[in-house]
Amino acid sequence: MTATRIHHADKQQNGDAMAETSTVEDVFDDTYREKEGKKPPRILVWRNIILMCLLHIGALYGLVLIPSASWLTLGWTALCYLMSALGVTAGAHRLWSHRSYKASFPLRVFLALANSMAFQNDIYEWSRDHRVHHKYSETDADPHNAKRGFFFSHIGWLLVRKHPDVIEKGKKLELGDLKVDKVVMFQKRYYKLSVVLFCFLIPMLVPWYVWGESLAVGYFVPGLLRYTVVLNATWLVNSAAHMWGNRPYDKTINPRENPFVAISAIGEHSLFIF
Structure with missing residues (x-):
């Protein structure tokens, strides 16, 4: 066997091993047991609380501005919503979290x-x-444990410090497939810059520059309002779809089929998530 073939075989073997690791990392671990005794104190993250309050106030103002927005701007807002949702559902969720399919570099x-x-x-x-959510679902090690109530599983988990078990279990995951993915690591390295550009500037500036929309409408409608709706659509998969809906496959688990959540999250169901 030539050196090239040996290298290719090693690379293929490593890739298969990482795919296997990824699969194991998101499989429910029924050996985990929550620690008995006093629960750790709930520590509020005031920066997140303030930012989320301001964001939702801005989104409400965006609703007020909708009548003054042009049809082109509303269409652009819908396009930005679809793109944002795909970045979560088809991207971070199905492609990178669960390796549900393979995707070309572009x-x-x-x-x-x-x-x-x-x-x-x-x-x-x-x-x-x-x-971690899949591996320790609805336990103290679940980042948005639905057993802690609707508000916590929807948005509250972002307003408090993570439970120590979430941090501990997260550090134990290998995540080898993500670490060798150049697209993932490039985005991680330049994430803040990419968010400023793609989440806020482009949605705002395209309507202003291309068809003369006001900057205020561009910022609050395809910017803040679109962003806030996408956030809440994603959060509903963690909250509403764990509480309301039917359970056609397994009535012993909390995740449910919820048509409203499926539509708002561009096809994501709780049963897909779980």
């Missing part, structure tokens, strides 16, 4: 940019937390 780049437009943490961190 598609991976597109989904990474779309993920930056969604602004829900970089692909690496999103995938890590989602694998």
Whole structure:
């Protein structure tokens, strides 16, 4: 066997091993047991609380501005929403968290940019937390444990410090497939810059520059309003779809089929997530 073939065989073997590791990392671990005794104190993250309040106030103002927005701007807002949602559902969730399909390099780049437009943490961190969610679902090690109530699983988990078990279990994941993915690591390295550009500037400036929309409408409608709606659509998969809906496959688990959540999250169901 030539050196080239040996290298190719090693590369293929490593790739298969990483795919296997990825699969194991998002499989439910029924050996985990929550620690008994006093629960750790709930520590509020005031920066996140203030920012989320301001964001939703801005989104409400965006609703007020909708009548003054042109049809082109509303169409652009819908396009930005679709792109943002795909960055989460088709990108961070199905491609990078679960390796549900293979994607060409151009598609991976597109989904990474779309993920930056969604602004829900970089692909690496999103995938890590989602694998922890699957592996320790609805326990103290689940980042958005639905057993802690609707508000916590929807948005509250972002307003408090993570439970120590979430941090501990997250650090134990190998995440080898993500670490060798150049698209993932490039996005992680330049995430803040990409968010400013794709989540805020491009949605605002395109309507202003191309068809003369006001900057205020561009910022609040395809910018803040679109971003806030995408956030809440994603959060509903963690909250509403774990509480309301039917359970046609397994009535012993909390995740449910919820048509409203499926539509708002561009096809994502709780049963896909779980």
